[in-house]
Amino acid sequence: MTEPAAVKAALKTQAVETPSWAYGNSGTRFKVFTQPGVPRSPQEKLDDAAKVHEFTGVAPTVALHIPWDRVDDYTALAEHAEDRGVRLGAINSNTFQDDDYKLGSVCHPDAAVRRKALDHLFECVDIMDATGSRDLKLWFADGTNYPGQDDLRGRQDRLAEGLAAVYERLGEGQRMLLEYKLFEPAFYATDVPDWGTAYAHCLKLGPKAQVVVDTGHHAPGTNIEFIVATLLREGRLGGFDFNSRFYADDDLMVGAADPFQLFRIMFEVVRGGGLTPEVAFMLDQCHNIEAKIPAIIRSVMNVQEATAKALLVDREALATAQAAGDVLGANAVLMDAYNTDVRPLLREVREEMGLDPDPLAAYARSGWQEKIVAERVGGQQAGWGA
Numbered sequence: 001m002t003e004p005a006a007v008k009a010a011l012k013t014q015a016v017e018t019p020s021w022a023y024g025n026s027g028t029r030f031k032v033f034t035q036p037g038v039p040r041s042p043q044e045k046l047d048d049a050a051k052v053h054e055f056t057g058v059a060p061t062v063a064l065h066i067p068w069d070r071v072d073d074y075t076a077l078a079e080h081a082e083d084r085g086v087r088l089g090a091i092n093s094n095t096f097q098d099d100d101y102k103l104g105s106v107c108h109p110d111a112a113v114r115r116k117a118l119d120h121l122f123e124c125v126d127i128m129d130a131t132g133s134r135d136l137k138l139w140f141a142d143g144t145n146y147p148g149q150d151d152l153r154g155r156q157d158r159l160a161e162g163l164a165a166v167y168e169r170l171g172e173g174q175r176m177l178l179e180y181k182l183f184e185p186a187f188y189a190t191d192v193p194d195w196g197t198a199y200a201h202c203l204k205l206g207p208k209a210q211v212v213v214d215t216g217h218h219a220p221g222t223n224i225e226f227i228v229a230t231l232l233r234e235g236r237l238g239g240f241d242f243n244s245r246f247y248a249d250d251d252l253m254v255g256a257a258d259p260f261q262l263f264r265i266m267f268e269v270v271r272g273g274g275l276t277p278e279v280a281f282m283l284d285q286c287h288n289i290e291a292k293i294p295a296i297i298r299s300v301m302n303v304q305e306a307t308a309k310a311l312l313v314d315r316e317a318l319a320t321a322q323a324a325g326d327v328l329g330a331n332a333v334l335m336d337a338y339n340t341d342v343r344p345l346l347r348e349v350r351e352e353m354g355l356d357p358d359p360l361a362a363y364a365r366s367g368w369q370e371k372i373v374a375e376r377v378g379g380q381q382a383g384w385g386a
Ligand code: LRH
Pocket: 092, 093, 139, 179, 181, 214, 241, 249, 284, 384
């Protein structure tokens, strides 16, 4: 059994990055619902993210999405974040919302469009230079809708060329995280559909290229913890986009649909030595119908609970049962940890960190929600889900 003090220490140093776009209005292709008090600017998104960190103590960084968070002065934006006790995290590129990208971005058959996409990716690296961000997160909506529409192999060649150019541009201490997604918006063939494709490209590029696992980007039934174990084993797990799903890329609160899956993923992270800053634990969610800041607090708490349970697995007993071929015994060790109520432990952790043991209640009491509802009129759309 892992010592309680070690479990607590690990939980105190855990860091969950929240996404700027989760603070804005969002919805589905049918309707974007507006909520009172949502941020009107990237600065206000950071103000809200700072509240999540204030009440959880483990959400010190905020991911940006460009151009959704475009500002004139990124150094000033980083200072704004620091003044509020948070830092800017991963820079997410966006090569999917312009008309030019109808047939793809870095995989597009037209060199001029590929150039435009590349220029955007270079701009993102410039922004990282200004913000001090370590990670460039790349997700490409590239793909085709019909067999024969474009040459599958040719698109891979163009992708490799684009990625190599971005890799070249990375500075000291910077990384690129390549995100895969099974389908959507392309319905026939996506150019980076799975971890194997992402891994193959990263392997060719070099150690600064890492794979990012968005938990909503797989076929139903996919064993995501196996992918996590494999990538960690190969030293190529750059991070997560956490969220949960019932059907496709639902972007619901992490741990809401399947807390057992989140536990299994976190167990492989712990088992593989991945609970380190080398693995970025990011949320990628949209809160279409629920209140945003409390939903993000809840999500951070869900990650903490899964992590606590993963840390509580009696690894020695598990190894003994596994070596003895004790199928039921080994399974029971894992389930014992999963079935532990870790909420009292987390309350203690928070108290020891000088926080309120109940972050949601503390936020509700803080008056922040009333303040932003009163002060902010005309909140920004997240830029996603419209
Ligand atoms: C794509 C994705 C990717 C984008 C984000 C808004 O589905 O997961 O990470 O940047 O959503």
